[in-house]
Amino acid sequence: MITDIQVDDHGRHRHFLTTEGLSAKAIGEILDTAESFISVGEREIKKVPLLRGKTIVNLFFEASTRTRTTFEIAGKRLSADIININTSVSATQKGESLLDTVRNLEAMHTDLFVVRHPVSGAADLIARSVPNHVHVVNAGDGRHAHPTQGLLDMFTIRRYKGGFANLKVAIVGDVLHSRVARSQIHALTALGTGEVRVIGPRSLLPFAVESLGAKSYTTMAEGLAGVDVIIMLRLQFERMSGALIPSAHEYFSLYGLTPERLALADPEAIVMHPGPMNRGLEIASEVADGPQSVILPQVTFGIAVRMAILARLAGAAGTETKSP
């Protein structure tokens, strides 16, 4: 059986593929580092020389504006050279294989790959094939994981709520197809969150979702009661009507986050969304733009958290252990 390869034998982070298996300590360190990077973003010169001379390739097999941009900014603020490669899976399927694409880029002395791919496990596969000094960051693979998004959400929660132990966190929507939800659930459970809930129609909740450590609810009335954090998931356009849910209208009437539903949660509750939002479908504009929404700060934090993750990996070259 093959095992997790994120952390090497010396306990150092080589790749960042999933939040599954991360310790509370490791997550805490990343969030702490990110705090320091937040201040870097507020300086006159928003750049530090940490990754000077390193080459990062943003290898995106799936369209993404926000994630790619924030990785690009994060890399640039660390003084790395960033190359963006946007390609479609169909192009690679016709020609060279995924690993051949990676090998070619590797030959150009890439130090770190940031990979987005529509198939679960793609980043894991690449990480297993690259040489020792090359690092891989998963920027979203299929339905599997989006760990940098997961950690920036943890950063946001920690910023606004201080800690996790006494929190009730609800993740609402299409959990079945959501890599973000999986990464959030693993991180939340690792951090000892009081209660993790998922809310959605049964047809959009994964089989045995409880095995991930989340309680499942099919109604907002029960699921949102008293929660401190509400994370709304994006409903993909292609799933808005069909065999999984009948219609966008019915979905919003049952699971849309309206001011009335928000009132079910703790009065101090924050509202998050990994974006891009479908206003009026999963979230009402009054809520998205309301005082409890922290959706825009999430984006700002995303840069700092990604800087922290890139720095954590890229500094861990070779096998030398940390000097005192």
Place this chain on the structure above:
Amino acid sequence: MIDVEEALARMADGIALLKDQRPVMIGIHTGGVWVAERLHHRLGLADALGTLDISFYRDDFSRVGMNPQVKTSQLPVSLEGRHIVLVDDVLHTGRTIRAALNEIFDFARPASISLAVLIVRDGRELPIQPDVVGAAIALRPGEHLKLTGPNPLGIKIMEKAE
């Protein structure tokens, strides 16, 4: 043995000479901040103390990696055109000071920077010399200095662990 209080007093005297410049004091994490806190208090400087964590500017980053306990650099006042007193505990290779200078310049262009250290020792690897010194010491090979603190502030000579 080094008398820390005596060394602090000597530093304070040295920095006091710069008082006309209304200097901004910045301590380097962690030991330099401890020293700077004492000096800042003693001299009653007008501007709040700044702190600097040079983790993001280290030249050995790719070898040793990220310090997971990185602190945030906090510079409460604008440094543009100001005279700065940069405070550290021990001046050894000079690499920390090089990193600190780079970081300061990423915030602003100061009028001048003076370096004040509690202890200066041998082993410089860069052309960096202090302007204000609390005490000087030469160490035998394999020895290094360790600052303990913040209260009380102390200094110990340690055998380097392999």
Place this chain on the structure above:
Amino acid sequence: MNIVISGGRIIDPSQGLDQVGSLFIHDDRLVGFEAPPGFSAERTIDARGLVVCPGLIDLRARLREPGLEHKATLESETRAAAAGGITTLCNPPDTTPPLDNPALAEWMIDRARQLGAAAVLPIGALTRGLSGTHLADMHALHTAGCVGVGNAYAAIKDTAVLRHALEYAAGLDLLVFLTPEDPWLGAHGIMHEGRVATRLGLAGIPASAETVALSRDLILIEQTGARVHFCGLSTAAGLALMAAAKERGLPVTADTPIHQLYLTEDDVGFFDSQCHVRPPLRTLQDREALRTAVAEGVIDAVCSDHQPHEEDAKRVPFSNSEPGIAGLETLLPLTLQLADLGILTLKDALARLTAGPAAILGRPEGTLRSGRSADVCIFDPNTSWTPEPASLRSRGRNSPFFGKPLRGQVILTLKNGHICYEKSAANKATTRDRAPG
């Protein structure tokens, strides 16, 4: 040629036999456990410390020829089969082109016969081009030598077509091979719908994909009277349906791939594409139920479900990888291990590879009875070996069992009295050749 295999532990489940003795072979025939009058051995195979059993029958092995010769060929795979003690194997009809053409079936049988290693029994297509819409020329396929008809992984979605296909086959008394997988519930699925699929974000194939298809098929079997063999049961619930159907006296049999008796969804770990198989690896409870079903005979036969691939077929993300395991050479040791684990006796374990599949197919092989063709497997039950890509005769480079020591190694395989595999002399510690006469 006259051959005597002497001093071995002879296990022949078809005769309930487990005894130390000698086996005599004249030309291509078995001639009994006693030397016939005037018998003079030209070759004596010393089988002391070894087990002598009928050559194994593998109900499902894809040879990749015709159509996918870059993966494997009939030659490479029938030789690999012989190295695994297999002397007869059934090839599913999903070749390229599909096996709906009697000439293709004849060619496969002849080609295998010329090669002289394992014999190939093609399974003809149940529907033309495996389309699921038009019946194939089943009678012609049967006449050409097909051991039965089936549609491999291509589900017959139209229930009326399936009904008519079963009726037609029943009229000809043809054995029908069905793979119970509902095409809708299994659509897009890539592994068992369970904890691991949820964790990895892989689309699931629910257990109900098997039970829904099986239920539908069983009802039509009851209606049509067709003889049906179910390929690759994988779920406890499916086994319960199977047991009940047998209880009711339906003319049904079933097999399971050997890997299903060892691996579970958990072995997928972090996207191990070597564990991408179809039907998917299920839960531990399913695996335990399968073991019990093999022991109790609800599962009549164990097969390799051999699906050889080149390395690149698995060096892609899990969902894009091709399913299957190259299993010909690990079938015997893994089956023997079932006896070591106390799941069933060594004789019953061997029955699932010999008498069991022979009975399903209605074939004369799978026995050491006097007068039958001399298909014999001789193996050392105690030698351990470790399968590695380079050590396999199969061209397939895909197995989750690589690097794991297995006990039980084939020493010599006879097909029609002809030695078609003999473990290389370098490490042949237990066989001795003697000059003829």
